[in-house]
Amino acid sequence: MGKNTDLVHLGRDPMAQHGVVNTPVYHASTIVYPTIEAFKNRAADDRKYRGVRYGAYGTPTTFALADTVAQLEGGVGGVVTSSGLAAATMALTAFLNSGDHLLMVDSVYTPTREFCNSVLVRLGVETTYYDPLIGTGIAGLIRSNTRVVFTESPGSLTFEVQDIPAIAAAAHQRDALILLDNTWGTPLFFKPFAHGVDISIQAATKYIAGGSDLVIGIITAAEEQYFRQLKDTTLAFGEIAAPDDCYQALKGMRSMGARLKQQQAAALDVARWLQDRSEVKRVLYPALEENPGHHLWQRDFTGASSLFGVLFHEASEEAVARMVDNYRYFKIGASWGGFESLVIPADPAAYRTAPPWDESGYLLRYHIGLEDPQDLISDLADGFQRLH
């Protein structure tokens, strides 16, 4: 099946639901059983992992979303979490124990970094940050107690593309697991398990939901034992997403292919236009041929989502504010993957260590929505007038 056919047909069975097209929202805490024996056996065998047995452990709506994303990514199973951040922190918690060592990419989403620097420190896990461009060099950082190598490719502020197959090969040689935050790649444009990843994380808040109106996460696994370990951990924490949010995410996902096709084309138009402006030092977007990560992106990805960075030549805070505060369509706000265009300032120098971020210039991160690219370009052009 083509990927858009998959998006439309996975995770629903109209004939099992009176012909209703969408998988319904099952609201549940209590699940009732016909006999004491059935109640006692409710978590026996695979029912612990895939059965509908208590609301907090999942309903047909949550399973439909998790299974759909797992199938799209090529994994054996998935779990839903209350946010994308929870997907990352639950995945880390599932595979790390006190005394373990974690290799964390230095370009990681900042709240994931904060989790390592706070909760994981408290739990006795040591984190070493590594250069996103390290490639096979990761082998030199792996210790006997390194359990997890966490990747995010490209990083969602600075957009370095990681050599995931090379990192995965080095990690597997030393029995470490590869976790990937695959939110930018989406389940459509990067197939994590075909590239050596063991556990994939999606902030479904972004392109999957697509409406800027909910937060939700999904973790998927390459192997059954990893899926069960993830599920054991999320069950132990009582971590779950609400069925209404799963329903909305499933509904959003049906149109993700069409949205991404339009957003990718618009992002390329806008990025190319920006790249030619004298005010712009560099556009951080792997889909551009001039980008240093382009060859890896071309090798491993089948498309680009519509989030990129723009490094401006030196500009004062006041001038940038004049430009950005008065955009007509680009609104200032965090998150991405919705239908509308966004912009935020970014300051990697504030936290990057491996290596420290020493590139001069003012960094803004743009998300390209579903507006007509010509309107976005004219908004940006007007903004440049205000920058001078």
Ligand SMILES: Cc1ncc(COP(=O)(O)O)c(C=O)c1O
């Ligand atoms: C790369 C990446 N991962 C994870 C998250 C967290 O997702 P959520 O907002 O659902 O917690 C974000 C949010 O911006 C993100 O950019």
